[in-house]
Amino acid sequence: MHGTVKPTPAPPSGASGIALAFRLAWRDLRGGLRGFGVFIACLALGVMTIAAVASASRGLTEGLSREGRRILGGDAAFSLIHREATPDEIAFLAGRGSISTIATMRGMANAGDKGAALVEIKAVDAGYPGIGDLVTDPQSPIAELLGARDGVFGAVADPVLLGRLDLKPGDVILVGSARIQLRANLVSEPDKIAAGVGFGPRLLISQEALRATGLLQPGSLVRWTYRVALPAQAAGDDALDALIADAGTQTRDAGWEIRSRANANPGFQRNLERFTQFLTLVGLTALLVGGVGVANAVRRFVEAKKLDFATMKAVGATGGRVVAIHLTEVMLVAALGTGIGLVLGAAAPFALGAALKTVLPVPFEPTLAPGELGVAALYGLLTALVFAILPLGRAHDVPVSALFRDQIEPDARRPRAIYLIICLLALAGLVGVALAFAYDRRIALIYIGVMTGIFLLLRGVSSGLMALARKLPRPKNPSLRMALANSYRPGALTPSLVLSLGLGVALLSALAFIDTSLTRQLTQALPQAAPSFFFLDIPNADSARFDAVLHEERPGAALNRVPMMRGRIVSVNGVRAEDIKASEQSAWVLDGDRGITYADTIPEGSKVAEGAWWPADYRGEPLVSFDAQNAAGIGLKIGDRLTVNVLGRNITARVANLRAVEWRSLGINFVMLFSPNTFAGAPHTNLATITAAPNGAGGTDAALLRRLAVEFPSVTAVRVKDALEAISTIVGQLATAIRGASGLAIAASLLVLGGALAAGQRARLYDAMILKTLGATRRFILSSYALEYAAIGLVSALFGVVAGALAGWGVVTQVMKIEFVSDPTGALLAATAAVGVTVLFGLTGTLKILSKAPASHLRNL
Template identity: 50%
Template sequence: MEQLDVAAGSAPAQSLARRGWRAPLALKFALRDLRGGLSGFVIFLGCIAVGVAAITGVGSLSLSLKDGLAREGGAILGGDVSFDLAQREASGAERSFLAGAGRVSSVVLMRAMARPAGQLAGEAAGQAGGQSAGNVAMVEIKAVDGLYPLAGTISLEPATSLADALSERDGVFGVAVDPALAPRLGVSPGAEIRIGQGRYQLRAMLTKEPDQLAGGVGFGPRVLMSDAGLRASGLLQPGALAHFVYRVALGQAEAPASDAAVEAFADRARAEVQGAGWEIRTRKNISPQFSRNLDRFTQFLTLVGLSSLIVGGVGVANAVRAYIARKRTTIAILKSLGASGSRVFAVMLIEIMLVALIGVALGAVVGALLPYIAAAAFGDLLPFPLAPAIHARPMFEGALYGLLTALAFAALPLGLAHDVPATAIFRDAIEIVASRPRARYIAIAFAAAAALLVSALILAGDRKLTLIYAGATLAALAALRLVAFLIMRIARKLPRARWLPLRLAIANIHRPGALTPSVVLSLGLGLALLVALVLIDNNIRGELKTAGAGEAPSFFFLDVPSARADEFSQFVRQKAPEGKLALVPMLRGRIVELKGVAAEKAQPKESAAWALQGDRGITFADAPPQGSKLIKGEWWPKDYAGPPLISLESQIADGLGLEIGDNVAVNVLGRSITGKVANIRKIDWRVIGINFVLVFSPNTFAGAPYNDLATLSLPGAGAAREMALARDVASAFPAITSVRVKDALESAAAIVSQLASAVRGASSVALVAAILVLAGAVAAGQQARIHDAVVLKTLGATRGRLLTAFVAEYVLIGLATALFGAAAGTAAAYGIAKSVMNIDFTFFWPQALAAAVAALLFTVLLGLIGTWRILGRKAAPYLRDL
C-alpha cells in the first residue's frame, strides 16, 4: 500500500492505539493495498491455482464418470440385473426363477478362431510344406437371442435391423463384426468366414455396442452372432470356456423398476437360488472391480494434485518473502503510527489469504469445468459415458487444501514482518531483519500443516495410503532441505577459487538469501518424481519384453478337448518338432465360501480381493505345477482317493486368511465342492506359463467334463512361423483357440502405455508447480542480485563476467540437485518395482541421465532469463538509493 494512503486513510497514532486493531480495519487496509493489483503475486496465484485445479478436476471427472455409469447403467449392463455362469447354461429351474421377475435375454461369450471361408477343416494338412493359405484371428464371440438388447441401442453399418444382420440365409448365418476384423483376415465386407464348423457372412460392421463395457477387456475383435449361429459352430461342447450371461429387465420399458426393487431382486436371487454359483451384478454396480480401480486411481491423482500444492507451497513461501521485502517501508510506517507486530502480521495475513482465495477460486472454476471440457473434446472417443456436472465436494476439497497449504507455507515468512523495525524507513531496503519468526507463527504454520494432513485423512478413501504418502512427502521435503543445507555448507567450506566468476558463483550459493534452498526443493522434488515415473515405465516395458522374448511360451491353446488331447499333441509335434508342448486340465470355478463364511461376507486383504470376484481358472494335478514351490504342507499322494484337497497360492492364502486345514468351497459347473487346504505354494508369476491359484487333488473332478489348456514354446521362431502354425491349428482343430503370447503382450503393453501416459499427464501438474516455484525463486532473488550487479559493475565487472558467474552458480546448484533428484527417483522406482509390483528392477541410466540433464539445462535457462534482465539495468538509479 502507498505510504500516503496509509497516513491519509487512518487516524493519528494515538487514535489507533485507543481504538485497537479490530478485524474490519485490518481487512480495510488489506483491501486498500490490493487496489494496486496482483502483479507481485503471479507465481503465488499460479502455484495455488494449479494444485487446486488438479484436485478439483480429478474429483469432478471421477464423479461425472460415476454419474454417467449410474445413468447409463441399465444400457451398459444390458438390463437391470445380470447373472453370469461359467461353462454351463442355467438350469430350467433357474431360468424359470429369472423369467418370473421380468424379461430375460441370454448372451453367450467365448473366444474362438476366425478364418476365411476357403480355409476348411483339415485343409492345412494337405498344404505343401505344412503352410495353409489365408489369415486367422482370435475373436471375441457374443451370441445373442432375439430380445437383445434389453436396454440401449446397437448401431450397425450399413444401417439394418439386428435380426436381419444375424439371420440365416441358405445355411449361412450373418454376423456383425468389429471393423478391424475384415482387414485382419484379408477379406471384404460381405465375404464369408469360418468359425469352428460354421460358415458366416460379414453383413454389417458393429459401430456401437451398448453393453460393451459389461463384457470386460477383450483381446480380439468382436463378432456378434445369433444364439443359433453359435450352436451351428460346434464350439459349445462340454467343458468349453464359455460364459452364459442372463440379463433381466424388471418392470416395463415405460415404467422401469426402482433401484430398491433391483437390489431386492438381486438379494432374493442370492437367498432363494443357492448353489447356482453365478455372479450377480446390478445396474448400480456394473463392475465392482472397475469402481474400486476408479476410486484408487482418483485417490492417486488427488494425491498427485496435493503434491503439486505442496511443491507450490515453496513458491508461496518465496512469494511471501518477496512481498515482505517490498513492504518493509509500509510495515515501518504502520509501526510508526502505533501498530504492533501482531497487528501488522494480521494485515499481511489477511491480504495473503485474500490473494490465495483468488487463486483457489481460479483453480476451482477450471477444475469444475474440466468434465465439460473433456466431454466436448473427447466425448466421442471415451469408452465410458461421461455426465458432466458441477460437483460441490471436489470444489470444497480443492479449496480446503489450497487455503490450508497457503496458510501453512505463508505463516513463517509472514512472521518475519512482526520484527521489521520502524527505523527501516531510513535504512537500506535490503537490510536483513530477524531470520527466524517467533514461536506463535511457527505454531500457526504447524497447525495449518496438521489440519492439511487431517483433512487429507478424513477425505481420503485409503487412510493407510494417505499416511504413507504424507510420510514420504515430509521425508522428501526434509531430505531436500538437508541437501540444500549441505550444498551451502560445502560451498562455504570450499577453498577460495582463483577464477573470479567461479568465486562469485560459490559465494552466491551460500550467501544469506541464496536461491539454493528454493531451487533444490522445487527442482529436486519434480525431478525425483519424473525419474521415478520414467524408470517404472521402462521397467514394466522391459519385463513384458523379457517375458515375450524368453520366459513366456509362444502360444496358449484354449479349449483343447480332453478326448482329442493326444491327437492334438501329435499334430503340434509334427508341425513343430522343436517345440515344447505342455497340457493341463482346466475348468472355471467361483469361490463361494471360506471357512464356512459366504464369500460375499468375507473381508479379504485388498491384494487378494480379486480372487473372490467372478470365476477363476482351476485345475487338478498329481504333482506340483512347474514354477511353484511348496512353502507349507505336503502334496497329496498320486493315488489319493479321499476328500477333496486344495493347493493354494501363498499371497492369496495370506490375503484370504487361510491356513493348512481350512475349508474352501468352490462352485464348479453348478456344483459346490468343498475342499481342505493341504498345502500352500509360492508361484513365480513372472514366468508366463501354466499355473493356477487353486489346484485340486485329481479325484475331485473324476468324470466331470473339462477341456485342456496347452502351452507351446518355440524358441527363436519368427512371426511368420508362428502365424503359419496358428493357421494350421485353426484349420485342423476349429474348436481350439490359439492365443499368440506376443500379441497378448503387445495388447498388455498398449494398456500399460495408456496408463503410464495418464499417470505422466497427471504428474505433470506437479512438474508445472515445480517450474512455477523455480521461476518464483529466480524472481524473488532479483532485487538482491540487482544491487550485487550494480556494485560489481561500479567496481569494473563486465556484463560477460557477471553472466558467467551467474551461469556457473545455476550450473553448480542444478547439477547437485539433479544428482540428488535422479538418485531419489531411482530409489523410489526401485522400492515400487520390488515391493509393490514384484518385478525385477533395471537401472535405465540413459533415461535417468536424460531427465537430469534436461532439468539442469532448464535451471540454467530459467536462471539466464532472469539474469539477463538484471544485467540490463542502469546503475545510476540504484546508486542514488544506496
C-alpha cells in the same frame, strides 16, 4: 509550558479489528498484484488439477450410475460359467421380470487361405439389445443381420477383424463347424463395458449360430449371462435388492455372479477410483511443489513491504496487527488463485466431454460437483496458509530499525510460537483432508510420509550444501569465489532452488525408471521366456491327437497341457466371499470366476512355500494348493476350508499347502490347484502352451493356426505376442495419461524455479549494480551467477535422480511386482535439462539487470 500528551489509542479488536485488517488489505491490493504472478499460477495449477480430476471422476461415476441399465442390459445380470441355467433357475428369474440371454466365449475365425484369428464371440437372443441401441454399418434390424440364409448364419464384426484377415462385408468365414457371413461392421454396442477387455475383435452372432459351431462342449469356457429387466411398477431399489437376496437363498448352489444396475462394472469402478486417487495425489504434488513457490512469493512480498511494515510499527501498529493485515492480503490473493483453479477445473470435464464424446468407451456426464470443488478449494487455501504464515510471522518481532537495515543485515530470529502453531494446524488440516477423501487411506498415508520425507531431505540437502560451502577453502578464481559465497550468504537462493529442482527431478526420474522397467518387461524380458501360444478348450477326447499335431508342426518345441475348469470362491471357513476384507492386491481373486486345475505333482514355475504336497495316489478329502501371496491377501492359512462353486456344485477343500508362483514366466499356473480326486469324472477341457524350440523349427504361425482351425475347430489359440501387444497398448495409454498428469507437477516445479529466481532478483540487482560500479565486467558477473546456479542445480539434480530411482524401485517392485531396470539414461537426461533450465532462467533475469546503467538502479536502492 507543559503540553498534554494524548494516550495512544488501543488497537481495534474483535470484529472491528478483522474488518480493519480486511479494509487495509483490500486497499493495498487495489494497487495491483505485482509480484504475485507465480503465487497465483502455482495455486491455480494445483487446484485446477485436483478439481478437474475429481469433477471428471464424478461425471464418470454418475454416467455409469445413470446408464447402469443400458450397460448391463437390464436391472440385474446373473452369470454362469461352463453351463446354462437350469429350467428351475430360469423359472425363478422369469418370475421376477423379463429375461434376455447372452453367451460370450473366445473362438477362432477361419478365413481359409487368408488365415485365422482369435475373436471374442458374443451370441445374443432375438431381443438384443433390449435397452440402448446397437449401431452397425450398414444399419439393419438385428434379425436380418444375424439370421440364417441357406444354412449360413449372419454376423456383425468389429472392423479390426476384417482388416486383420483382409475381409469385406459379405465374405464368409468358419467359426467351429458353422459358416458365418459378415454382414455389417460393428460401430457400437450399448453393453460393451460390462463385457470387460478382450484380446480379440468382437464377433456378434445369434445363439442358434453358436450352437451350430459345435463349440459348446462339456467344460467349454463359455459364460452365460441372464439379464433381468424388472416390471415398470416394481423397478425400485427395494425390488432389486429383494431379487438379489432371493437369488442368494433360493438358488444357493447355482454359482451365480450377480451384478446390478448400481454396479454394472465393479472392476471398472474400482479402477476408476484408484486412478482418480492417483491423479489427485499428482495434483496435490503439484500443489505442494507450488507451495514452495507460494513461500518464495510471500518472502518476496515481505521484502518489498519492509518499509510499509516499518512505517506501520513506527506509528504504533502492533506486530500482530501488521501480520494480520498482510496475512489477510496474502489469503485474498490465495483465494483469487484458488478461484481461478476452481473455474478451470470445473470447466475441464465439459471440455473433455465435448472433445472426446465419440472416443470415450464409457458414459460420461459432465457435471458441476460442488463437494469436489469445495475439497479442491480447501487444498488450495490450506496449502497457501501452510507456506505463507511463517515468512509473514517473521515480521512480528522484528524492530523498526531492523526492518530498515534488513537489506544489508537480515534478522535471523524465528517466528513466534503462535505462528508455528497456526502452520502446524493448517498442515494437520491439509493431511486430514487428504486422508478423509482418499479412496485408500493406506496409500494416502504412504504418500504423506514420502512427501514429508522428501521435503525434510531436501531441506537437509540445502542446509548441508550451505554448510559445506562455508567450510570449503576459498578458490583463487574470483568468479568461483563469488559463486561459492553466494550459495551460503544470508538470503541465498539455495533452499528454494534445491526444493523446486529436487522435487521436479525426483518426479521426472521416478517416471523415467518406471517407464523403462515397464517397457523392458513387455518388449524384451517376457517374450524371451514366454510360450509362443496358449490353446484353450482342447477336448479331452482329442487331446492326444492335438499333441501329435503340435509336435508335427513344431518339432522340438516344449508342450505343456493341463486340465482346466472355471470356479468361483464362495466362502472361506464359512465366511462368504463378499464379506472377506481382502487386500487391494488380492481382491480380484474373490471377484468372479477363476481358472482352476488339478495335478499329482507340483507344476513347473512354482514351489511349496508352506505345508506339504499330497501323495501321487492321494484318495482322501479334497485338498487345495493356493498361491501364497494371494492367500496372505485374503487371510487364508494352512488347514482352512475353502468352498468353490464349479459346474453349479459347491465343493469344499482343505488348504494343504501354499505355493510361491513365478507368474512372470507366463507358463501354466493357477491361484488354486486341487488334488486329482476332487474332480474325478467331472467334464472339462484342456489348456496347453507351446514354447518354440531354440532352432525355431516348423512352419509359420499362420499355417499352424489354419491347420488347427480345420482339424480342431473348438480350440481357441491365443498368440502370446498378440496378448502382450494388447497389454502393452493399455499400459502405454495409461503411461501417457500418467505422464500428462505428472507434467502438471513438473510445470509447477518450473513455476517455483522461476519464482525462486525472481524472488532473489532484488538482492541480485543490488549486488550487480555495486559490482558494476566497482568495475566488474559483465562477463565476470554472468560467470559467477552461472557457476552458482549450475552448482546448486547439479547437487539438486543428483539428489532428485537418487530419490526418483528409489521411488521408481518401490513402485516397480512393490506395486507392479516386476523387475526393476536400473537404466539411468532418462533420469540423467531429466537432470541435465533441469540444470540447463536453472542456469538459463537465472541468467535471463541477470541479463536484464546488466543491460541498464547502474545509476538508474542505484537511485532506487
